[in-house]
Amino acid sequence: MATNSSLKNQLANKQNTVAKQVDPKALGLKSLLNTPTMKKKFEEVLDKKAPQFMASLLNLYNGDPNLREAEPMSIISSAMVAASLDLPVDKNLGYAWIVPFYDSKKGHKVAQFQLGYKGYIQLALRTGQYKAINVIPVYEGELKKWNRLTEEIDLDLEGATSDKVIGYCGYFKLINGFEKTVYWTKDQIEAHRIKHNKMKDKTALNNVWKSDYDAMAMKTVIRNMLSKWGILSIEMQKAFSEDEETREVKDITDEAQELETIDGEAVELTEDEEPKEGEKPSAFEQESFDIE
Template sequence: MNEMQTKPQKMPFSLAITTKGYNEMISRSIRDPKDVKRFVAAITSAVAVNPALQDCDPATILSGALLGNSLGLSPSPQLGQYYLVPYWNKKKGCNDAQFQLGYKGYVQLALRSGYYKHLNVIAVKAGEMVRFDPLTEDVDFRMIEDEEEREKAATVGYLATFEYLNGFRKTIYWSKEKMLTHADKYSPAFSKDAQTVRGKGGNTYRKVSFADYEAGNYPKQDEWMYSSFWYKNFDAMAFKTMLRQLISKWGIMSIELQTAFEQDTVVNEDYMEPADALTPAPVELPEPELVHQMPADAPADAEEVVNLNDL
């Protein structure tokens, strides 16, 4: 009986989205038939190129995609406006897809609100930040002009700034070390320093420090331990963190941006930090994790990897 009950969750999304119930759900949210066709084609394509999403409950994929559509954002991973990210739902015993706003989505929604004249976030390279006064927010920044040289230079921090149409400006700067500490604190899948982790079967594994990971100093068969986007695309996650810090504390948020902000969190309390940590307040905001399931090549007992120091 249990096996029969899980079959609908295994139905390919390309088939599930054609069923009557799903069609009715889409039609209630998207009125124009042409827009419906574009939406179905876009989300089906996004799922087709992501094997991890194909294993998710189709209803959660559709729910996240409809939220993204209501915000006027594209599901294309290449655009980076939002993502449908798999995570393991222990209560349901299956993978669910969770809506996650990308940093480019934050930029799109903020600029679209009509309050912002300018909004930007960049990686600061070695030698570029001459001086930053956090009190006056005066910045003495000298960008490396040669693009190739700048690309090769080490990232030492992140700078985010906005300007309202009325002229009000706000700028914040974080060193890379501060960003690493933030990621280590709020992302269960990321480790700033080397550590030993243990799977539910009792086997132990050794994760290298992030510095060693960046340098490629780790066994390639252990790649499954570094599936977090903080490993795969640290700068993109750092950009998102900076924008969340900047906008949540000092920015004006439209209804759309507030909605995206509230939904940009994973509800799996067994894995993620408490939801109240996302409340806009004068505290550091945790970042929603972008990768929540173990890759297919992970050891069988590695699904519940935890820090031995927490045991």
């Protein structure tokens, strides 16, 4: 039979549990990654590589002021896409990027997953169907002849007369002998970039286009080449659909979890994550993040 004392204890325990619940939007990226739910999610995808991946994500976050302005859950959602493709998010490697951008509908910055040209090459090689695959910038003086119909190209890779890039060339050869060559002029790349630019000023360079134009141009060429003529595995099809897709911040936790939920619901903090009474969150934890 329940006594007044036991009922009081149960009520006190329940209140303590509720006190441990906080809105994930009030947490910084570091605190979110430290929750058991998040650790479990990344471990399910990456197994033993999860700690290293999560550490690299924090390094990326710490080193990018623009990314630190993005909504944290959008960063994690984008990172989860990269993790599911087993691609590093270190922007210096060029396999995948987590890019912040201002979402005018939401009124703040969010993060967006983007696949780099090296990521496309890596996923293609994993299929075991490609004997060779590459994409390069073509400099002034290197292009001797290009036939758009037969796709025959004559390049003199030792004949560059300047550092000016005039176009980009992609090539692959399959194990079965099929091969494909494509060539895009710099004007074609620019027309494509302007057409898909989400900024008000369509001609303005933004994000990776601004920091590494050649990488984005080569990505454009190899993405178009593979989507039209390449052999696409299920993994590659997923990468194509995820690349540059603007996603809503969504719940990526196990619905069966009690207390530990995200995106508008409560998140249970571990002891070392609980804010002490009267203690303000650090500047790091107060930051919000958005994707581009």
